[in-house]
Amino acid sequence: MIILFIILVAIINAIITLTTDYEKYFYPFASILPKPKSNGWIFISMNLLIIILAAGQYFYQDYLERTKETESDSKKKASDAILFGNYKKSLDTLEMKRENTDTVLFKMFRDAGVKNELLAKANEDIKKGVDKLKNDTSLKLSEPRPTVYLTSGQELILDSIVKKVYFFTVNTSSDNATSTGFNLTISLLIYNNLQGYSHKAHFKFLSDLVTIPKDKAYYTGFTFSNLVQPELLYVWLRGTFQNENRTKTYPPINFLYVYNFDTKKTQSVFAPPEFDKITGIISSHE
Numbered sequence: 107m108i109i110l111f112i113i114l115v116a117i118i119n120a121i122i123t124l125t126t127d128y129e130k131y132f133y134p135f136a137s138i139l140p141k142p143k144s145n146g147w148i149f150i151s152m153n154l155l156i157i158i159l160a161a162g163q164y165f166y167q168d169y170l171e172r173t174k175e176t177e178s179d180s181k182k183k184a185s186d187a188i189l190f191g192n193y194k195k196s197l198d199t200l201e202m203k204r205e206n207t208d209t210v211l212f213k214m215f216r217d218a219g220v221k222n223e224l225l226a227k228a229n230e231d232i233k234k235g236v237d238k239l240k241n242d243t244s245l246k247l248s249e250p251r252p253t254v255y256l257t258s259g260q261e262l263i264l265d266s267i268v269k270k271v272y273f274f275t276v277n278t279s280s281d282n283a284t285s286t287g288f289n290l291t292i293s294l295l296i297y298n299n300l301q302g303y304s305h306k307a308h309f310k311f312l313s314d315l316v317t318i319p320k321d322k323a324y325y326t327g328f329t330f331s332n333l334v335q336p337e338l339l340y341v342w343l344r345g346t347f348q349n350e351n352r353t354k355t356y357p358p359i360n361f362l363y364v365y366n367f368d369t370k371k372t373q374s375v376f377a378p379p380e381f382d383k384i385t386g387i388i389s390s391h392e
Contacts, residue, residue: 117157252285254278254347254359257323261372262341262365271331274339274365276311278326280318287348287355288312292328293388296336305391306330311343317350339365340375340384 256262257277265273276292294306307330318324341363348355362375362384375381 117153249349249354250283251356252283252318252320252347252349253281254285254288254318255281255361256341256343256363256372260323261363261374262339264365264367264370265327270333271329272336272339273327273329275325275327276341277323278312278318279321279323281321284317284320284350285347286317286350287314287352288316288345289314290343290345290347290359293342293392294328294330295340295342295384295388296330296332297338297340298334298336300334303387304332305388306332308388308392311345336367338367340388341365342385342388 255278257279260277263275263277265275267273288311290311291308292311293308296304296306307328309328312324312326316324343361343363344358346355346358362381363372364375364384365372375384
């Protein structure tokens with residue numbers, strides 16, 4: 107593109123020169139064809155030389171570029187041929203390895219087939235033995251027995267007191283197994299120095315439909331009213347419950363708890379004198 111521009115500039119320069127200084131290089135209208143002077147021949151020769159050199163440079167550059175492209179194509183073809191040869195050689199190697207692997211696997215599966223037959227027979231014998239053990243009632247383990255009680259440390263929680271009405275939360279746990287089918291009752295007895303012992307309530311505790319999962323707790327509550335602040339609240343919990351499938355009813359539970367309004371803590375009452383005294387007072391009012 108640059109060479110063509112040089113040729114174009116040379117031609118334009120010649121035309122401008124002839125237009126402005128025609129008589130300097132040619133005889134004025136000596137004949138139909140312009141007759142150059144001595145310096146006119148020099149002018150013509152120099153411009154022709156510029157055009158010829160520029161054209162020669164253009165074609166030579168074009169020749170070099172085509173030669174370079176030809177060499178590049180030859181190198182690319184040679185490189186592609188080498189890559190294709192390596193690729194084919196890799197495929198041949200993989201094919202040989204695959205054939206060897208197929209042979210080894212065939213032998214392995216053939217030997218494994220015999221072993222699988224022996225294993226299948228052994229598994230069948232084991233399955234028969236397990237089924238026999240399952241059906242042997244003499245070997246069956248006893249079902250875990252749930253233990254129902256008021257959760258230690260959270261047995262009774264005094265939530266609030268509103269206009270002499272006391273609101274308590276009861277936290278019941280079922281350890282070892284799930285329990286349901288509750289047939290429990292709670293009796294309430296309060297004590298203070300002014301009133302002494304006062305029986306407050308006797309009600310069914312937990313619905314038959316309630317289910318307490320294994321090692322979980324169930325929250326419920328109760329209320330009672332009293333004009334004078336109690337010092338102690340006795341809660342007597344008794345009754346029966348069932349396992350999760352309701353196939354077993356367990357012997358009655360019989361727990362007595364006492365809540366201290368000063369310390370706000372709950373304790374279990376186990377000692378026979380106090381246990382018998384409090385439960386006797388409650389029984390006399392029911």
